[in-house]
Amino acid sequence: MFYRIKDELADCLQARLAEAFGVSREQYRIQVQYPARLEFGDFGVSFPFELAKVLRRSPQQIAQQFLDGFRAPAYVRRIDTAGGGYINFAVDRWSLFLDAVRALRSGRLWPEFEPDAGKTIVEHTNINPNKAAHIGHLRNAILGDSLVRLLRFNGKRVEVQNYIDNTGVQVADVVVGFLHLEHQGVAEVAAIEGRFDYLCWDLYARVARFYEASETNARLRGEVLHQIEAGDNAVAELADLIATRIVNCHLDTMERLDIRYDVLPRESDILHLHFWDTAFAQLKARGAAELETVGPNAGCWIMRYQKDGQEDTKILVRSNGTVTYTGKDIAYQLWKIGRLDKDFHYEPFRAYDDGHTVWASSSAPATADASDLQPPRFGAGDRVFNVIDARQAYTQNVVFEGLRRLGYTDEAERSVHFAYEIVALSPRCAQELGSELSDEDRQRAHVEVSGRKGLGVKADDLLDRLEEKARREVDVRNPDMAPDQAARTARDIAIGALRYFMVRYSRKALIVFDFDDALNFDGETGPYLQYSAVRARNIGVKYREHYGLGEAEAAAALDGLLAAAAVELPDDVWDLLTQALKLRDAARASLAGQELAAFAKYLYTLAQRFSNFYNKHRIIGEEDPVWRLVFLAVVHIYYQGMQQGLDILGIPIPERM
RNA sequence: GCGCCCGUAGCUCAGUUGGAUAGAGCGUCGGACUACGAAUCCGAAGGUCGCAGGUUCGAGCCCUGCCGGGCGCGCCA
Numbered sequence: 001m002f003y004r005i006k007d008e009l010a011d012c013l014q015a016r017l018a019e020a021f022g023v024s025r026e027q028y029r030i031q032v033q034y035p036a037r038l039e040f041g042d043f044g045v046s047f048p049f050e051l052a053k054v055l056r057r058s059p060q061q062i063a064q065q066f067l068d069g070f071r072a073p074a075y076v077r078r079i080d081t082a083g084g085g086y087i088n089f090a091v092d093r094w095s096l097f098l099d100a101v102r103a104l105r106s107g108r109l110w111p112e113f114e115p116d117a118g119k120t121i122v123e124h125t126n127i128n129p130n131k132a133a134h135i136g137h138l139r140n141a142i143l144g145d146s147l148v149r150l151l152r153f154n155g156k157r158v159e160v161q162n163y164i165d166n167t168g169v170q171v172a173d174v175v176v177g178f179l180h181l182e183h184q185g186v187a188e189v190a191a192i193e194g195r196f197d198y199l200c201w202d203l204y205a206r207v208a209r210f211y212e213a214s215e216t217n218a219r220l221r222g223e224v225l226h227q228i229e230a231g232d233n234a235v236a237e238l239a240d241l242i243a244t245r246i247v248n249c250h251l252d253t254m255e256r257l258d259i260r261y262d263v264l265p266r267e268s269d270i271l272h273l274h275f276w277d278t279a280f281a282q283l284k285a286r287g288a289a290e291l292e293t294v295g296p297n298a299g300c301w302i303m304r305y306q307k308d309g310q311e312d313t314k315i316l317v318r319s320n321g322t323v324t325y326t327g328k329d330i331a332y333q334l335w336k337i338g339r340l341d342k343d344f345h346y347e348p349f350r351a352y353d354d355g356h357t358v359w360a361s362s363s364a365p366a367t368a369d370a371s372d373l374q375p376p377r378f379g380a381g382d383r384v385f386n387v388i389d390a391r392q393a394y395t396q397n398v399v400f401e402g403l404r405r406l407g408y409t410d411e412a413e414r415s416v417h418f419a420y421e422i423v424a425l426s427p428r429c430a431q432e433l434g435s436e437l438s439d440e441d442r443q444r445a446h447v448e449v450s451g452r453k454g455l456g457v458k459a460d461d462l463l464d465r466l467e468e469k470a471r472r473e474v475d476v477r478n479p480d481m482a483p484d485q486a487a488r489t490a491r492d493i494a495i496g497a498l499r500y501f502m503v504r505y506s507r508k509a510l511i512v513f514d515f516d517d518a519l520n521f522d523g524e525t526g527p528y529l530q531y532s533a534v535r536a537r538n539i540g541v542k543y544r545e546h547y548g549l550g551e552a553e554a555a556a557a558l559d560g561l562l563a564a565a566a567v568e569l570p571d572d573v574w575d576l577l578t579q580a581l582k583l584r585d586a587a588r589a590s591l592a593g594q595e596l597a598a599f600a601k602y603l604y605t606l607a608q609r610f611s612n613f614y615n616k617h618r619i620i621g622e623e624d625p626v627w628r629l630v631f632l633a634v635v636h637i638y639y640q641g642m643q644q645g646l647d648i649l650g651i652p653i654p655e656r657m
Numbered sequence: 658g659c660g661c662c663c664g665u666a667g668c669u670c671a672g673u674u675g676g677a678u679a680g681a682g683c684g685u686c687g688g689a690c691u692a693c694g695a696a697u698c699c700g701a702a703g704g705u706c707g708c709a710g711g712u713u714c715g716a717g718c719c720c721u722g723c724c725g726g727g728c729g730c731g732c733c734a
């Protein structure tokens with residue numbers, strides 16, 4: 001609700017600016033800001049400085065003339081000029097508080113945004129289906145899922161895609177491992193029990209060493225890859241079995257973090273349905289793809305494009321006729337943004353507990369009796385976010401350039417590479433994991449996670465460790481808690497710790513992973529946020545118990561405030577209240593800036609203010625009935641905000657902790 | 658060589674798109690529980706925002722140049 005007041009004030013100021021100086025909104029747009037310090041007020045503007053030159057007057061004179069005859073909105077209680085040109089506005093705390101109480105009573109503290117008619121696609125996770133997920137993948141999935149939740153909160157309709165590269169070399173490598181190291185085929189692999197993704201993790205690392213041993217070994221990769229792409233043979237069947245089993249492992253892992261998907265587009269179907277041919281025809285028709293006749297790239301189909309004034313070329317089709325990664329990616333992006341005249345077939349892949357179905361792409365129409373489920377219309381998004389690490393920035397730019405070369409400039413504009421830096425390991429952490437580091441690596445600040453070396457922290461191992469640690473803490477604090485509830489609580493805390501950890505750093509920050517940081521539950525962490533929410537809810541519960549009120553009665557008691565005489569809300573209460581009411585602002589700003597860390601930071605500050613508040617004030621024990629209700633209302637408003645905010649970050653609130 | 662990103666407290670990071678006295682957490686030191694549960698709170702110490710110029714009423718933020726670090730740039734995927 002704060003954002004509305006801010007917008008309203010901005011309009012009001014803008015009108016006065018036109019009246020007093022003839023400056024229109026188009027000429028100069030007023031930005032209302034939150035002042036640096038609370039004593040300055042609740043809103044502030046600095047336009048007198050900026051307009052001083054144009055209006056040929058001093059900032060003070062402008063501020064004075066502006067304010068002479070300015071009719072402020074009713075809720076503005078005080079207007080000050082300060083610092084030789086700032087104009088600050090303080091609102092009437094009590095009346096704004098009463099507005100908030102009314103909104104709380106009618107359940108409209110944060111009215112929904114206007115729903116967006118279009119569809120936003122978020123593609124994330126995208127793990128090669130050949131081994132267990134690791135911390136790097138967790139950053140991707142958690143960032144992606146939080147983005148999905150933030151978009152939905154902002155009124156967007158979102159489709160979640162998880163692209164499966166089931167025909168790439170990474171899967172081929174594991175196939176080589178099963179065939180030539182384990183001497184196992186489809187039947188044997190299908191019969192393997194236990195942690196399949198963990199088994200492949202080790203096997204994959206062994207295959208890397210196997211390739212290094214001889215040229216003959218290394219050649220096996222190409223042969224296997226060729227058979228996978230050709231399809232309709234035992235090797236391809238094995239690859240499909242491995243990829244499908246691993247994808248199921250990944251979905252299980254992500255499910256532990258409440259991360260879900262709508263559709264899994266598979267590389268094999270892009271191949272079999274010849275998406276590339278359709279895209280290629282478009283590229284040729286538009287002249288975007290050209291057959292190179294001279295030079296080192298002779299015989300290749302290339303795309304030329306301008307980059308910083310220099311011409312660059314990218315190969316789309318090799319001289320042997322095969323398509324490059326970039327080429328396939330352009331075709332796939334065209335499908336996502338609705339400019340490929342082609343679609344997948346779909347089949348249900350699995351259903352979650354609540355009945356939601358994840359669909360997988362398919363090369364053939366589903367048989368009539370297979371299922372009575374009808375897939376939704378996938379793809380063709382109005383806006384597409386590709387959550388992919390920053391190392392792919394160059395490739396992503398080439399893909400978007402491809403769209404532009406096809407004349408789809410709007411579509412390129414609405415395609416976003418949601419880039420983030422990778423998660424690396426501290427050298428100490430890498431050694432802890434049993435990796436033997438070279439002297440060079442030891443000197444470095446961080447070591448890159450490497451699937452090929454088998455070096456990395458597996459997602460499920462990290463989650464297990466988090467849960468174990470959380471369980472110990474829960475048991476110490478709640479010795480009488482039932483084991484199943486303790487387990488559930490530990491799980492919630494582990495999720496909170498991990499999700500907050502991955503989202504608290506800005507996207508551009510490289511995370512150097514260390515167990516000490518990740519397993520920390522104190523200070524700026526997920527459990528801190530959860531704890532404050534739990535405390536707020538329990539204060540509400542205790543309040544009702546203490547005064548013998550039902551939930552509805554306690555809520556109705558708040559109505560008494562509406563008739564009460566005004567009291568002056570102190571700074572700490574006001575700080576907390578306004579921060580809670582800024583939830584929408586924060587969500588909007590975070591989305592606009594495409595920075596989830598900003599929202600995480602906002603929530604953390606909110607929790608901090610609440611912690612400060614409940615340590616300072618007795619709520620249930622407060623003797624003055626008006627203050628008691630004021631405090632109760634503030635606790636309620638805080639809890640409502642925290643509930644929504646934590647939901648955006650996918651962090652659950654335990655019953656107790 | 659070309660391109661992108663980063664350099665802020667001992668450590669890890671924020672810094673509302675150019676605003677007011679640069680903020681958190683961890684760590685260190687000191688204080689607050691027979692409880693609306695201390696996974697909390699309060700206080701203290703800790704800064705030449707890599708360096709040097711420039712633009713501006715105003716620069717951690719914009720421009721230029723250096724220094725230091727990371728990543729990317731294949732008929733790989």
